[in-house]
Amino acid sequence: MSSNPGTSMPAETTLLVASLIDAGTAAIRANADALGELDRAIGDGDHGVNMVRGFSAIAEAREAIRALPLSSALEEMGKLLVMNVGGASGPLYGSLLLAMGRAAAGGNASAGKMLEEGIAAVKKRGRSDRGEKTMLDVLIPVQLALAQACAEGVAVRDAIERVKRAAREGLESTRPLLATKGRASYLRERSIGHLDPGACSSSLLVHAACDAFLESTKP
Amino acid sequence: MTDRVAIVIVSHSPDVARGAAAMVRQMVGREVRVAHCGGNPEGGLGTNVAAIKHCIEQVYGPKGVAVLVDLGGAETNSEMAIEMLPKEWQANIVVCSAPVVEGAVMAATEAAGGSSLAKVRATAEEMFR
Numbered sequence: 001m002s003s004n005p006g007t008s009m010p011a012e013t014t015l016l017v018a019s020l021i022d023a024g025t026a027a028i029r030a031n032a033d034a035l036g037e038l039d040r041a042i043g044d045g046d047h048g049v050n051m052v053r054g055f056s057a058i059a060e061a062r063e064a065i066r067a068l069p070l071s072s073a074l075e076e077m078g079k080l081l082v083m084n085v086g087g088a089s090g091p092l093y094g095s096l097l098l099a100m101g102r103a104a105a106g107g108n109a110s111a112g113k114m115l116e117e118g119i120a121a122v123k124k125r126g127r128s129d130r131g132e133k134t135m136l137d138v139l140i141p142v143q144l145a146l147a148q149a150c151a152e153g154v155a156v157r158d159a160i161e162r163v164k165r166a167a168r169e170g171l172e173s174t175r176p177l178l179a180t181k182g183r184a185s186y187l188r189e190r191s192i193g194h195l196d197p198g199a200c201s202s203s204l205l206v207h208a209a210c211d212a213f214l215e216s217t218k219p
Numbered sequence: 220m221t222d223r224v225a226i227v228i229v230s231h232s233p234d235v236a237r238g239a240a241a242m243v244r245q246m247v248g249r250e251v252r253v254a255h256c257g258g259n260p261e262g263g264l265g266t267n268v269a270a271i272k273h274c275i276e277q278v279y280g281p282k283g284v285a286v287l288v289d290l291g292g293a294e295t296n297s298e299m300a301i302e303m304l305p306k307e308w309q310a311n312i313v314v315c316s317a318p319v320v321e322g323a324v325m326a327a328t329e330a331a332g333g334s335s336l337a338k339v340r341a342t343a344e345e346m347f348r
Binding site for chain 1: 231263265266
């Protein structure tokens with residue numbers, strides 16, 4: 001880990017990172033069974049336990065990660081997901097966080113810009129795009145909602161509400177879709193009518209990140 | 220042996236990986252370097268980036284490495300593992316689009332004759348188009 005002893009991080013950054021870890025881990029743990037259930041319907045059933053394994057590794061490294069600048073913290077979380085998840089979601093979520101971390105490295109990238117870079121990395125890693133019943137069906141509308149809210153200059157709370165709604169609607173949008181990526185694609189038409197487990201974990205994590213952000217900005 | 224393309228077998232199942240490697244050895248003996256891995260970081264069904272990376276490091280040579288994988292996550296995790304290896308190796312490692320058992324045997328048989336990585340990959344892939 002590229003820890004940086006001697007330089008202490010601004011309190012708001014360590015608070016945000018710690019909140020992100022806590023909220024993300026709690027959301028994944030609380031919904032592990034539901035994720036497994038969704039994955040059993042159209043995949044191999046391991047999405048819940050895989051994500052728990054990844055987030056437990058992050059939770060274990062919480063104190064070291066929160067001491068890092070935001071960019072390195074995101075990259076470290078990405079690496080831990082890559083090395084611990086054990087399914088395709090490891091490299092997919094790992095690539096998302098690694099790219100978001102790299103985008104944050106300059107120190108003045110917006111959350112929208114970071115997410116844009118992260119999504120580009122997920123598209124590349126999964127050779128996939130919106131409409132294929134994957135996590136991108138949540139992440140892309142979330143990014144668009146965030147960009148729109150920023151462009152309109154709405155209040156933070158309203159922006160957060162819009163982002164959460166985009167995540168929920170994005171998740172629901174996967175139900176009628178035909179899967180063309182991952183193991184769900186083997187089911188062809190039978191994949192229709194089920195929510196995508198990766199889209200579900202993405203929606204959970206977006207909600208968790210929104211709550212963590214609000215938590216860390218509380219006066 | 221390092222003048223032959225090496226083979227890495229990646230399956231979700233440790234048993235499948237071990238079995239496929241045994242079939243390859245039966246065909247080509249020790250002429251071709253073969254490494255295999257299967258299972259998630261806890262040993263259950265799945266794949267493990269660190270284990271895949273370690274396998275490639277074990278057998279890597281100047282002729283390159285052909286990686287045979289079973290299902291989606293094995294491919295994604297193998298691509299991730301390759302990106303974590305030295306830049307100058309990366310162009311010399313390919314993930315073959317072929318069934319893991321048959322592809323591994325075909326690839327190893329071709330590799331045993333001293334063929335290039337491109338030829339080894341083509342042989343593994345062409346039978347199953």
